[in-house]
Amino acid sequence: MQVSVETGDGLTRRLRVELPAEEIEQEIEKRLQNYARSARLPGFRPGKVPLRMLRQRYGDSVRLEVFGERIEASFPQAIAEAELRPAGRPDIEPDLDRDAGRYAYLAEFEVMPELTLTSLDGQSVRRPQVEVTEADVDETLERIRQQRKRWEPVERVAASGDRLSLDFEGFIDGEPFAGGRGEGVQLEIGSGRFIPGFEEQLIGTAVGDKPVVEVTFPEDYQQTALAGRSARFDVVVKRVEEPILPALDADLIAEFGVEDGDVERFRADVRANLERELAQRVKARVKEQVMDALLEAHPLPIPAALLADEIDSLRQMTMRNLGGAGSQISESKLPDELFADNARRRVALGLIIAEVIKQQELSPDPERVRAALEEMAASYDDPQAVIDHYYADRQRLASIESMVLEDVVVEHLLEQLQVTDEPISFSELTAQQQ
Template identity: 40%
Template sequence: MQVSVETTSGLERKLTIGVESSKIDGVALTKMKELAKTQRLNGFRPGKIPLNVIKKRFGAHVRQDVISDVMQRSFYEAVVQEKMQPAGPPRIEPVSMEEGKDLEFTATFDIYPEIKLEDFSKVEIEMTTAEVADDDLTKMIDTLREQQANWVEVKRKAKNEDQVVIDFVGTIDGEEFNGGKADNFELLLGKGQMIPGFEEQLVGTKTGDEVEVKVTFPEDYQNKDVAGKDALFATKINKVNKKEALKMSELAEKLGIADGKIADMKVDIRKNMERELKQAITSKVKQQVMDALVEAHDFDMPNALVEQEINQQKQQALQQFGGDASSLPDLPNELFADKATKRVKLGLIVSEIIKQNKIATDQEKVKVKLDELASVYEQPEEVVNYYLSDEKRLSEIEQLVLEDSVIELVQAGAKVTEIKVTFDELMNPKDAESSSKESADVKEKSADVKEESSETE
């Protein structure tokens, strides 16, 4: 077998492989002799078909099958011979397939890049720390009391934050339309659940009222039959309910605390908050380390792996739409390219760190990780057995443990800056950002006022 290697671009390699014709002709002849024993043709006794008849009838097909097998086998022999590591399946193209002559074909593929790991001391990480303060615990308990609250009927006019129980029938130009009718529909006022303008017209109504709600469906409404049209909803108010937060003892009982002891409930809630806080800090650090690793390394990416990742992400997107391909018309690769490239790059870096540092799977850490994942479920033992009973599922946990080991290694060598924040800032960053923005706006306006004042002076 003759092999020549060509670097076409970046990580792309092109092998030109030559195989002696005798290897193909010999295998093809053997296969045709086997066919002569098993084939049935009119005019010939079983097993007595002349070889020239078999060759004339099946020769081209047999030869093509043999060539296909030889090309695949020869390709893998060639990459072993040349000490190459393909990053994806090859694109095989025949050059010469003429009978009686040597076979020649090309195989084009990507190889894995050589990755030079950067010094971890150049990696900068902001280590966010926080603790569960008494105020955080009080706020969480208040939130839980609200979430578990009861709805109590009231004999007054409805206002925002109330729940109204209504019957309604919608019509457009006097005709009812599909999806425009409901009985005893529970609607929370002021939350924007319904078409713009609908809820506002129910504020001020009371039990027994019958009102006509006039609205216009948005132009981009999902039901195209009613989009942009005026509608009239004949609406009857069956009930007006207000939310009544649970008492502390009631909440304790609902959370399964024995005898409804408030002190025990607080201990349990704090423990849960501290566990969630620890997970959030770990997750945040992990993301920072991974982002820093991607940023710190620069190397060519195997297109085959990126394309494979793009296809996986497309498949995941399809599953999110219920597996209906028609709901994802021609999604362009560009939509997934950046995320796919980053994931592939990170995977290659992590694999190289594991390889160079000889990091092995620690089964004790795997057990700890399993127990940690299972602890949030009512039947933790069943969750642990769920993973242990399937090698594929268990390997996913082992991979997580390996990633954690990589994070610990990088973090130990990185430049770490500790930043202390509140529980809310860490667990509810959007709320914190909103609060910070409001504060910044106030400061900016104050600065403007001072500037105008000094100009006046």
């Protein structure tokens, strides 16, 4: 077998492989002879068909079969000999000429980018320094009450925070437009669900009022035909309701498993959850900066095959996350461009991190894996059942090990970085990450 390599654009390589013709011809002859022992053709007894007739009738198909098998078997050997690491499947073009005794093929593929690790010395990371305060606990408790509020009809004019039931129809240049009509639509004033300026113009209206609302669609509005255009909405107010928030009492907190109704114990549970969330957010913020530093220090060309696979993986993940709503969205409505930047980042980081792990011989400690799993399971009703679920399946446990290994990599890289504590409030940290 003779192997030669030609370098194409970027990561593209063209591998030409010449296969030994004598060996292939011998294999073809061997298979025809074996077939001759049982071959049936009209006018001949089984096993008595002349070999020359079998060559004439089946020689070409057997030749293609043997040639295809030799291509498949030789390709791994050829790339090993050429010291290449393909990224994705090759495009193979056979080059077969029986008369010239040529059995060859051209394989075109991308290779994995070469990577030399660079120290991160001189780069810096800002670590959020934040504590959970009583005000953060109060804000969370208020959010819990808001989530469980009920609505009561009122006979007064609408105020911010009220919920209205509306009929409306929109017009642009005096003509109704698609999607501009609604009946019995519920709108909470101040929620920001409608076009900017719409909700505020309903403050002070009452049941039976027919206000005319004039607004301008944002320049970046999702329906491009409406973006930046002025519209008039004829509105009918059908109902006005005010929110009634539940008291922070035993009945409310019993819904969260505090059966004895102890409000202080519930506050303690809320604080513990916030502190757990805080630790995760700080960890994520630091990790993000470390990954940014890693990417900046190691610019890489990305193989198109790996990028395409990652884009498809992100698209499928999005479809699963959409759940029932995903059935209303075809994959064609989720174009590659929607995922390209994130996919490129994920592929690049995967390649760089793999090299760090390899060179530094990093691995996840079993005790640390157990601790990470216990921490994750703590938020479930039956933590032990969750832990058993992961340890019962090697593949499931591998996902936890991978997560821990990433943490090990981040800690290793942090030793090369300058870390500065940055005082910040819990709410500011949450807003930044959102």
